[in-house]
Amino acid sequence: MSIVAPFIAFLLVGAFAAYHRLRLAYWAAITATLLVACWLVGANPIATAIAAIFVALIAVPLLIPAIRKPLITSPLLKFFRKVLPPLSQTERIALETGSVGFEGELFTGDPDWNKLLNYPKPQLTAEEQAFLDGPVEELCRMTNDWEITHVHADLPPELWDFIKKNKFFGMIIPKAYGGLGFSALAHHKVIQKIASVSSVVSSTVGVPNSLGPGELLNHYGTQEQKDYYLPRLASGQEVPCFGLTGPFAGSDATSIPDYGIVCKGDWNGANVLGVKLTFDKRYITLAPVASLIGLAFRMYDPDGLIGDTQDIGISLALLPRDTPGVEIGRRHFPLNSPFQNGPIHGREVFIPLSQLIGGVEMAGKGWNMLNECLAVGRSITLPSTASGGAKAGAVVTGAYARIRKQFGLSVGRFEGVEEALARIGGKAYAISALSQATAAAVDRGDVPSVPSAIAKYHCTTMSREVISDVMDVIGGKGIILGPRNFAGRSWQAAPIAITVEGANIMTRSLLIFGQGAILCHPWVMKEMKAAQNPDFKAGVEEFDRNLFGHIGFAISNAVRSFWFGLTGAKIGSAPGDDYTRRYFRKLDRYSANLALMADVSMLTLGGKLKFKESLSGRLGDVLSHIYMTSAMLKRYHDEGAPQADQPLLAWAFHDSVHKIELALSAALRNFPIRPVGWLMWALIFPWGRRAEAPGDRLGHRVAALLMAPNEARERLAHGVFLTPCANNPGGRIASYLATAIAAEPVERKFLKALKTKGIEALDYGAQLDEGVREGWITVEERKQLEELRAITLETITVDDFDVHELRAASYYDLPQHKRQPREAA
Structure with missing residues (x-):
């Protein structure tokens, strides 16, 4: 034992110092002290000396700068310079534009959790809450998702007017410019609530408040640009879109082939210095209805008109829709979720340099600008959309699983369905927490490039998994489209969020x-x-x-x-x-x-x-x-x-x-x-x-929370649109839950009577009459059962249509030779 004691002391002190991250000098001093103690109590002198030599070999060269820097640091620096991987322009800019919040603690191996817990609780202002309770609630009441997605393939005019009038497009625009000046948390809450009733409406509202002219102008625009465009954007006088993605440049946006040549040209009757643009963009949300186009392109100055650099780099510009040469034509049709989306084209479109976002000073800095705004947009719009859909899906599906019965039992009581309900509830909780956390990070002043990528990928992925489980639980209710279907469009739209703003595989x-x-x-x-x-x-x-x-x-x-x-x-x-x-x-x-x-x-x-x-x-x-x-x-x-x-x-x-x-x-x-x-x-x-993985007993508890009124279910549902109005089938189903539960004891008593008392009637109404006559149920209990029957029928009923109602009438009105869609790039 006397031989190994010094080495045990050496290892234990080393482990202790490393665990607690003590300075090297402290480790050397503590180890030396313990080795002296070992020697004094009779440890083997040779073993003690060898352990001391180990300490000296480590400590002396590392603690003395005159030895460490020339003999260790300099050679390692030379080696590191040789092996350091070169960074592409995309990678370098992405690293330079991001900021680090609490996610940095997670790479330390010893996170400061008190820092996380001491962040202020995210809270809305009274004005923001009033907007949610007022205009947002009213917009949700006005929204008929079936008519939007099937009848009009667009928002009806009254919704467009309401959105513009109430400044939904100006949530991120400061009040000084006529906007609402809302926090990122309020932005998150608004999108979350709208998404719980219609992803088309949430996309329409979300895009102008995400990556686009409004955000770019707010951060980088010249004062003249802000004064002119921001009030028009806030009021809805201008509808914006932003053209980034093209046929040959998706995720690698720095390779965009769209270009602009610095030259002179005519603008509003004067010959001015500007840029002649040639571009081909696709997948551009709001493009078909946009009046103001933000455009990313590569800028060149071959004649040196504004400087010595010919390849200036990625730049951003504003194009009014009526600019000569701009072509905005037909629409894309995104998976039966027909938000306004389409291509933009232009060849030799001239604009003055004053239309560059930020002016000439910001020419070539477009990718930096986009990275910061992409991080903010990914932090809010897509995670919030996923949160609204997942939370509404959890609450409504829980109610459906309690009301819908098979074999005399609520389908949610079957263990297979419980597993799905547990996944729905657990993932909805996670999505809600993650989406709110990233919005809160934006409000703290972060540019959360890493958390935004995490939130975008995991919220949209989990949301797709949630709607998949929802469809499994509700069965035929989900696959038959119509005004009564609360899940089918969400199922169809799920891959859209997976794809946009950076495909999830790449993310x-x-x-x-x-x-x-x-x-x-x-x-x-x-x-x-x-x-x-x-x-x-x-x-x-x-x-x-x-x-x-x-x-x-x-x-x-x-x-x-x-x-x-x-x-x-x-x-x-x-x-x-x-x-x-x-x-x-x-x-x-x-x-x-x-x-x-x-x-x-x-x-x-x-x-x-x-x-x-x-x-x-x-x-x-x-x-x-x-x-x-x-x-x-x-x-x-x-x-x-x-x-x-x-x-x-x-x-x-x-x-x-x-x-x-x-x-x-x-x-x-x-x-x-x-x-x-x-x-x-x-x-x-x-x-x-x-x-x-979570066990069955825990899954049973989660499923039970979704299938009965309780405070946890209410907290999970907070912030989604569950008002049981005519246009909200999910809200109506959720509203039936308490009534259905109250009637369950009577239903069990009546079903027992059907089996044991010999009721002869076959029609349900006649059976109830016989039950009352025979005294097996009271008149009041009969009313309960009738109401239960009615809400159950409403819950499970699906829609049917005449053949002509399902045809795309405008398509069939076309001559045969015009029915083929134009080939897309």
């Missing part, structure tokens, strides 16, 4: 971890900037400071990962209450795992990592689910930690944790350098994977 495999590993990591960006410093001596100083901080950080996360794996993250201090403290400990573990995997992946794979999209996607899943569960815990505590919500939180949390471990497992099993993967497995999963 997962390239953006989330690709940006997060550099932008959010506490050391990597600093090291990259040091390596790019043209002054080598200054670079050494900067690189030295960051490199050894990074090394200690990596060692700490290796130790923390192993310790958390050994103990199951059940030991240690954590914030929260008695219920959530264990959840925060688990997230500490996965944060350490993520930080360790990020460092190992970047160290061993270098520039090849960005081509390992499967690995990047899996590590992105880990980051995403840690961020998502953080948002859930924040929401839970913001709402006063209600005990009734615990099943929803638990289901969503355990679902995410299970997916985190699956993603880590897949990343390790498929790690390109196999021995490294084996070593990481030993550190991260010393006992193997332990997290399990």
